[in-house]
Amino acid sequence: MTDVPFTRTETPVLEPITMINAFTVPVEESERFLRRWKSNAEIMAGKPGFVRARLHQSLINGAELRYVNVAHWESGAQLEEAQKDPEWYANTLQMLNDPELHIQARPSIYEVVVEVEPGARLLP
Template structure:
């Protein structure tokens, strides 16, 4: 896959929405592994509830998309934490995630401005507590 203006635009939109479109990745469908989205949110204290409501709308849309597995939103117990919210989601592949983000972008979900800063990326598991 080649990065195009459309791909870069989707990446920027996804980051605004609290999700990260994956970089261009060459994978063979039969060898694709699950990917984990980890997205830490810097949220002003007065916008935490608004951000949670937005996250719920995004979750409701994304869970209908092919390749979606699950998501969980975590809130810091410390009011002084840099990242008040952290989203962790599982997808069947980077391509499934990117397709879902593209569809969400096309739906217009999340068009409003917010002061939340998102730090999102896709990850693969390299070690577990089982020693692998």
């Protein structure tokens, strides 16, 4: 739970980006978290530049980072613009300030620096 608005990462780049957000979620709060996350993701799915999001759940119940969201955007600038949506912002604050959820989010923006495919040789 947070008492202050979350910080949006500025990503004015025009290249494709990946937003990765790892969540600490108590096991017993998983169902409530998933409902809130899906509501939030549904808003973003309709925004220009949104490519795909996948929410991963740890197979280890005691994992600190129980859920990891990996979202792809056509550009950082489009993600930045999407995050200005008041409905998305209010929805996100509602999830983070839900008194029945004790979650911690760790969002960051990434670009691909190494890509590995089957049979790849990465070192000379």
